[in-house]
Amino acid sequence: MTIDLFILLLIGFMLAAGLIAVETSDLLSAVIAVGAAGFALSVIDLLLGAPDLAFPQVLVEIITLVLLIRMIMTRRDTSRQTPRDTLRTAVVLLGGGVFLVAAFLAVVGLGAGATVPAFGEPLLAGGHPGVSAAYLWQFDKDTGVANCVMGILLDYRAYDTLGEATVIFVAIMGGYVVLRKVGRKRQAQEPSP
Amino acid sequence: MKGMTSIVRDVTRLVAGVVMVYGVYVSCTGHLTPGGGFAGGVIIMAGVVMLVLAFGGERANELLAESRCHVLDGSGALAFALVALLGFFAGGFFVNFLPRGRVHQLVSGGMILPANLAISLKVAAGLIGIFLALVLATRQPSSQE
Amino acid sequence: MGIAIYMLTFLLLLIGVYALVAKKNLVRIIMGIAILEYAVNLLLVLVGYRRDGTPPILPRGQTAAELAARAVDPLPQALVLTSIVIGLSVTALAVALAVRLYDKYGTFDMNDIRNLRG
């Protein structure tokens, strides 16, 4: 049970950091708060038996921090404190409240219906293990790897990883598109055909 | 962006190489330990980021021009797609046709090792390219163009 | 306590959505994207956790069947890995867009960046 408490505290820390990031007036503090939340997440990953995730999470965190800090250090923040957009805030609060109630019912359950499995007791540990139990049982014979996550990522579900590689490619190409100084050729170069 | 002081530069020169080698190591052993192609690629990129921060973006851009990043990026992605298409020789899309080897050996897992290397090449080249482009774009923000 | 863990995760998700919808500063919106990604990834990892589980990596001298009896669910981890990559890609693209918008308008404030009618 101690691990539950640790995780609860860490998620609470992430919440606090997230609130600071959203509400503090200084952008640099906000960026650092986001970074702290990310590091807390990688600690949670480690506690939950996912070292494969903690590693990239920290790295991605660092890259994001470097990008964001560079972005705001070279630019003056001229944004003003504008009065809160009451309509949008109200919509978000209302929608968020509905979502939270729905989520609570989904976790706790209402009557006899199925609920999200309790924390720490996934289907894998119960009577109806899903597809991942089959992976765990025979990944060493099927794929010849010692790291089951990598076996899933690059063999059982390698097609997803093709999509993943494509996403990075797309984002990078999109970044180049956006960063071009001139998108359209000038009028002089553009006579009607 | 200018570079930093000479102390930082010397240390970076020493460390960055080690970081990059570690990145290659992580991508080679993804099937044995936590890590893998993506993590390895990002570590390699982090080494380059250190160099860029210490020596300045122009210097890095001379070494690794944008077009070269594009080519490496595309090649990495294409190599991974080839891994998928080579499976057709063994009966279908993404079929892992190389021998699996023994678990816990470096050469095991069939196509997983080459696929990891392709991904790490792709990720490293792509992220370095976009980072350099962003750094160069942030060099002198002009409010009006 | 499990219920509280899930509910806090959903709350974190809502903080991200709030930053995206109600905030006007480009940098803050990008941070909202990051928080949203954290919450979703966290939910996936939580869903796969098994009490006192070990990482799904085969130690030397063990068989997969022994590992299967106590490892955490590896499939959500593979999904999160993909999702982390997607999150990084989105963030990079958003940063590039924000940099360019600053170049054009000289501000990160969406109130001043408003040419389009809704």
Next chain:
Amino acid sequence: MKELVPVLVGLPLGAAFLVAILAHVRGGARLTGALATLAVAANLALGIGLWAAAAGQDQPGAKSAVWTVWAGRWDGQTELDQATGQQRTRPIGIQLVWDGLSRFMVIVVSFVAFAVIVFSGAYMRRFTTVWLFHTLFLLMTGAMIGVVLAGDLFNLYVFIEVAAMASYGLVAFGTEREELEAAFKYLVLGVVASSFILVGIAILYSLTGQLNMARVAAALGELGTSPAVLLAAGCLLGGLALKAAMVPFHSWLPDAHPSAPAPISAMLSGLLIKTVGVYAIARLVFGVLGVHAVYANVLIALGVSSMVVGMLLALGQWDLKRLLAYSSISQAGYMILALGVAASLLPHNRALAGLCAFGALFHLFNHAAFKSLLFLCSGSIEQATGTRQLREMGGLVRRMPVTGWCCRIGALSIAGVPPFNGFFSKIIIIVALALAGRVVLCGIAAAVAVGTLLMYVKVQRYALDGQPGPRVAAARESHWAMGAGMAILAAVCLLAGVALSVGPLKEHLLGPAGEALLGGAKLASGVAMGGGQ
């Protein structure tokens, strides 16, 4: 033959990677357009070939052939383990589905993509670094085909994400102020949508332990409906409705679609909101979540609000591209409404549900053709006259006969004038609603059809007819390649109405698509027998 289905995704993606390399080879940058066109054409040919091969296996009547392809060997079959000599079941991996619905969608996607890439050969000349356009275009096309073929929830999400990311970059292609701003807004809402989709997938996975759509459907059938299932469904449908720009989630579309270069507006409005929106919603409701009154009513509500609000907002527009964008919301509403009614009818009256689904898919096809055509025309007009304002146009038919007549055909089609294709699909939907006894919905659909007619009468009156204004007088007809791209789509608008509602194309293209849509559970039984955990 069956093994070639993944090539439909791999070919555009591979070509996109090649474009990025080729652009940096000396002299290669000029060839990227040719490579992209070739890849899209080859994909279209392959799609038609595979469609014909599968259609040849259709049994007469309702049964259409379903091919499932597994990535890797992970198909849940048992095999003999070489080492131990024991039987072993292979776990299941990712499935690609080539059934009536996905083969219909692949034909639509690759056909419109082909017309658009022909058009953009000449149109994109006024932009810099065009190879970036070609690589992103190929990635978007490949990703949409990936979405359509996906038989796995997470795979669906990944390809939705690839397509969306490509579209963010493409919306900002001109890098002017409005374009960057629209792209940023689009990206933000896209991130919210995809996060909720992923939350939905996570909850479904935690409930069923499966990601394969058919297996999730089978497991959900046993679980029944509970708050957890409804939460997952709400997250998935909400996220996808945001991607499809259904009212009340529509605010990003009228900014994003007009800001993109015209060929991309055509792709976004004609294809993207349908593949990642309408198609994905249909696949999920019929094939995964299971037909349930709650989902049907949600779809009907979304459809009606989109139809009405989109039409009303479009009527007030004077900017041609914004008008077209609002009208896309309204027309997508038609499809969602028809799908919702089909879902509500399915348990009681399968024949009528089939008619609704048929109408929805027919309208999807038609809208892909005429909305892409109209956006391409708007690009041609904007390039020649330098304006998008309807009031500044006039007499275009006289100065630009090809563009003008193509635009007229597109406008008549979307307005629902009889010989053109839009008439057929709208009348099928309205008649099906009437037969189902949904008089109010039928009245609303008819009223929106009249509103659409008025809207495009306005376009005809101000843009095409009348005296040429000062800007139009100096305009000349566009490049022949642009004309060719528009002419292909205009021909489809002319012919599809009759060709698809009777005869062999109905039998093998639209009919099996509707059948596969409604028979989502049939696919499930086919896979569940595959064995393996």
